[in-house]
Amino acid sequence: MEVGSELTMVRSKRVVLNSRTCPADIVIKGGKIVEILTDGRTSAQTPREKILDVGDLVVMAGIVDSHVHVNEPGRTDWEGYWTATKSAAAGGITTIVDMPLNSIPPTTTLENFQMKLQMARGQCFVDTAFWGGVIPGNQAGVPGFKCFLIHSGVDEFPHVAEVDLEAAMAELQGTGCVLLFHAEKELERVNPPIHSEAPDPRDYTTFLNSRTDDMELEAIRIVIKLCFQYRVHCHIVHLSSAEAVPIIQEARKAGAPLTVETTHHYLSLAAEEIPTGATHYKCCPPIRGRCNQEKLWSALKAGIIDMVVSDHSPCTADLKRLETGDFMTAWGGISSLQFGLPLFWTAARQRGFTLHDTMNLMCKNTAKLCGIEDRKGSLAPGKDADLVVWNPDKEFEVKESIIYHKNKLTPYLGRRLYGEVFITIVRGNIVYLQGQFPTLPSGEHILVNANSAT
Numbered sequence: 001m002e003v004g005s006e007l008t009m010v011r012s013k014r015v016v017l018n019s020r021t022c023p024a025d026i027v028i029k030g031g032k033i034v035e036i037l038t039d040g041r042t043s044a045q046t047p048r049e050k051i052l053d054v055g056d057l058v059v060m061a062g063i064v065d066s067h068v069h070v071n072e073p074g075r076t077d078w079e080g081y082w083t084a085t086k087s088a089a090a091g092g093i094t095t096i097v098d099m100p101l102n103s104i105p106p107t108t109t110l111e112n113f114q115m116k117l118q119m120a121r122g123q124c125f126v127d128t129a130f131w132g133g134v135i136p137g138n139q140a141g142v143p144g145f146k147c148f149l150i151h152s153g154v155d156e157f158p159h160v161a162e163v164d165l166e167a168a169m170a171e172l173q174g175t176g177c178v179l180l181f182h183a184e185k186e187l188e189r190v191n192p193p194i195h196s197e198a199p200d201p202r203d204y205t206t207f208l209n210s211r212t213d214d215m216e217l218e219a220i221r222i223v224i225k226l227c228f229q230y231r232v233h234c235h236i237v238h239l240s241s242a243e244a245v246p247i248i249q250e251a252r253k254a255g256a257p258l259t260v261e262t263t264h265h266y267l268s269l270a271a272e273e274i275p276t277g278a279t280h281y282k283c284c285p286p287i288r289g290r291c292n293q294e295k296l297w298s299a300l301k302a303g304i305i306d307m308v309v310s311d312h313s314p315c316t317a318d319l320k321r322l323e324t325g326d327f328m329t330a331w332g333g334i335s336s337l338q339f340g341l342p343l344f345w346t347a348a349r350q351r352g353f354t355l356h357d358t359m360n361l362m363c364k365n366t367a368k369l370c371g372i373e374d375r376k377g378s379l380a381p382g383k384d385a386d387l388v389v390w391n392p393d394k395e396f397e398v399k400e401s402i403i404y405h406k407n408k409l410t411p412y413l414g415r416r417l418y419g420e421v422f423i424t425i426v427r428g429n430i431v432y433l434q435g436q437f438p439t440l441p442s443g444e445h446i447l448v449n450a451n452s453a454t
């Protein structure tokens, strides 16, 4: 079986279905799943050609990573569609959803959106969807939105004030669209800590103390208030502080249309292990302590956190300031797109999470957030034949030679992970086969609209 070929059936002894993991034949036609045959059933449609039998390898719905910064156009040297979607394919991710910032121009107008689509065309190894962006004054209608309550890290994507949010949410009322929040807020410090001498910027705790839990908590309180006030689906991206879990839980119990994600960094890394000057670990909100990490895992297990994404946010190596190790001026963002599944699984398998939980947290719920669950995120007749074939029991090392995204600078270099991806299939096409890629990318561009995939 060679890369690029269009399959007609995938057979495995371990297919992750909605209710169980079992032997099954997935019959594919025209890029769609037409039948899933279990319990030894065959059907008249069982095809005779292009059958891929993967034996005991796990077959799961392709991952939908709803939080990826592809910085093309404008900062393609940070990350572009070719390298980002190649990295996604190598990681079993069959759809990425591109954030509206770090590209120049940002996706804050329909015209800028058209430009993004143009740049993505013919460069995508996997399907690519797009979020729009809300910044002060642009409450124009674009599908699905992201906004910041604190400086975004790039000047061309300013953060919003509550008054901007009120306008945006009034515009969104009744549209079924979701508003995503980078929920951190600068706080006036009544009596700021007086330091005898300036804290060392190379020391991770200096950065950690500049992005405290209460900055997330205050921002999330505002999101919850607006969520109730306007009854618009609000989504908190990359939750880092577990201190916010109780108020999120309480708001959801009270019926707030609120969802929340966390990222692989907060689940796999802890402040205590970040070396001095290791600015490739810098992201906003920051990676917090081990105790916080355990509470995030508990919230994930309890279903209070709905999904796990990468927040792949690369930049050029120089912006990471590794030579000075200055956390305060280094770019905030971690590269990790390709390793999401093994990162999550390596830790989750020890905490009693199942393959089924993994599919829910990384495929089904993220597809639902983006309004593309009718065609992505789980295995069922009628859905796109997006599959990842992987071995949960196979350990491998993150080596620079296997990293496909542009910025090879990731905190996970050298780490040994469980869950090697072998084959990635997008709409019936093999787009990755153990280190090989098709000559022509096959990804298509999906407009993210909470109402429908167009």
Ligand SMILES: NC(=O)NC(NC(N)=O)C(=O)[O-]
Pocket: 069, 101, 102, 152, 153, 154, 182, 238, 282, 283, 284, 285, 311, 313, 332, 333, 334
């Ligand atoms: N401009 C960014 O890419 N920001 C991102 N940076 C992080 N997470 O450190 C983000 O998601 O906020």
Ligand SMILES: [Zn+2]
Pocket: 182, 237, 238, 284, 285
């Ligand atoms: Zn963010």
Ligand SMILES: [Zn+2]
Pocket: 067, 069, 099, 311, 312, 313
């Ligand atoms: Zn982000």
